[in-house]
Amino acid sequence: MKETDIGIAGTGFYVPEKVLTNADLEKMVDTSDEWIIKRTGIRERRISGPEETVSSMAEIASRKALEAAGVSPQDLDLIIMGTFTPDNPLPAAACLLQARLGNDHAPSFDLSAACSAFLYGLELGQKLLSSGAYQNALILVSEKLSTVVNWEDRDTCVLFGDGAGAAVITHDAGRGHILDCYIGADGRKAQLMEIPAGGSALPMTHEVLDQKLQYLRMEGRETFKLAVSSMVSASKLVLERNGYTADDITWLIPHQANLRIMKAVAKGLKLPVEKVYINVDRFGNMSGATIPIALAEMAQKNILKKGDLVLMVAFGGGLTWGASLIRW
Ligand code: ACO
Numbered sequence: 001m002k003e004t005d006i007g008i009a010g011t012g013f014y015v016p017e018k019v020l021t022n023a024d025l026e027k028m029v030d031t032s033d034e035w036i037i038k039r040t041g042i043r044e045r046r047i048s049g050p051e052e053t054v055s056s057m058a059e060i061a062s063r064k065a066l067e068a069a070g071v072s073p074q075d076l077d078l079i080i081m082g083t084f085t086p087d088n089p090l091p092a093a094a095c096l097l098q099a100r101l102g103n104d105h106a107p108s109f110d111l112s113a114a115c116s117a118f119l120y121g122l123e124l125g126q127k128l129l130s131s132g133a134y135q136n137a138l139i140l141v142s143e144k145l146s147t148v149v150n151w152e153d154r155d156t157c158v159l160f161g162d163g164a165g166a167a168v169i170t171h172d173a174g175r176g177h178i179l180d181c182y183i184g185a186d187g188r189k190a191q192l193m194e195i196p197a198g199g200s201a202l203p204m205t206h207e208v209l210d211q212k213l214q215y216l217r218m219e220g221r222e223t224f225k226l227a228v229s230s231m232v233s234a235s236k237l238v239l240e241r242n243g244y245t246a247d248d249i250t251w252l253i254p255h256q257a258n259l260r261i262m263k264a265v266a267k268g269l270k271l272p273v274e275k276v277y278i279n280v281d282r283f284g285n286m287s288g289a290t291i292p293i294a295l296a297e298m299a300q301k302n303i304l305k306k307g308d309l310v311l312m313v314a315f316g317g318g319l320t321w322g323a324s325l326i327r328w
Helices: 022-026 033-040 054-069 093-101 114-130 187-192 206-210 220-241 259-268 287-300
Strands: 006-014 019-021 044-046 078-082 108-111 136-143 163-171 177-185 251-254 309-316 320-327
Touching: 006 054, 006 114, 006 177, 006 287, 019 022, 022 033, 033 259, 054 093, 054 136, 054 163, 054 287, 078 093, 078 114, 093 108, 093 136, 108 114, 114 136, 114 163, 114 177, 114 287, 114 309, 114 320, 136 287, 163 287, 177 220, 187 220, 220 259, 220 309, 220 320, 251 259, 251 287, 287 309
Parallel strands: 078 108, 078 136, 251 309
Antiparallel strands: 006 163, 019 044, 136 163, 177 320, 309 320
16 A cells, blocks of 8 residues: 555543443343443443534544644644434534634545444545645544434433544655555445434434434344454454554554444454454443544553554445554
8 A cells, every 4th residue: 555644643532521321321221230231242332412413522522633733723624424313414514513613724524424424534644634635634423313212212312421532634744654545335224224214315304203203223133243244354454464463463442332242342353352443331332433542542641552454444334444553
């Protein structure tokens, strides 16, 4: 792959203060702390308050990323925001974020790629910066999944949480050198994870609400198998085409959907589980926000050292997937 000089200059994240534990969920649906931990590895997740929105959470994460990068909001010339829970269907949440940041010119748009959204954004951002037309891009994902979760459905409500993670990418960042990104999709299996109503195909009506079609539904078992195989093959693809093997990886940051999925991916790559960054136990699945949040958390805790080879890999609704290699 042809290398570029583009890197992640700064990261930031935000998770709401309110913690929803497995014990809390035991009071809401027929589940148990033991089942949730054993099947998912999740112990608690964060839930945003009514006053918090996808753009307000995004603003906090973005300001931290901008500060870490030493880039002022007005110097951004591109904002790409992954979300499928935008504040409103119109305008894009990215435009609301842009206004919150006080930027009045950067092209700003939402990107819908579910759990793979950050890696989709990184690929787009890197390619647009590589063209020479842009200098400083804000790539982020913010999700308020608590608004699309059916809190009466134990199959899904134990899995998800809210949060936002952001990265500023620039030329000559001096760190977080993006070596390669790979993204893909297979829309033929779109029904495995979907929110059936609320779009133009099935607008909101009383009947829709009565049938609870406004909520996220997922075929967990089939998704699980595809998540593992897709993340292993995407990882191998980026490693191989850049002349690396799994032994070269310092850190694997997989999308945090389920601890069992992450362990199976590590096993598929013959990677010791100690090299996998895990925070699903504390935050649950925040869709595409999990990878930038993990990255920002690792940077904040000084876990990432200069020269570390970091592999990020995701799989989610669409179906979509992606993998990206970074030299920290
Ligand atoms: N508490 C107790 N029992 C439960 C719960 C619960 N919360 N949820 C399901 N069960 C029961 C089921 O009813 C089933 O009971 P049965 O055997 O009597 O029928 C049993 O537990 C096993 O159910 P499975 O669905 O087979 O459980 P599985 O081990 O597959 O775990 C899970 C379910 C956690 C959803 C898993 O399949 C998974 O993580 N799937 C992938 C999720 C994912 O990666 N999503 C992609 C990203 S999400 C996005 O893009 C937005």
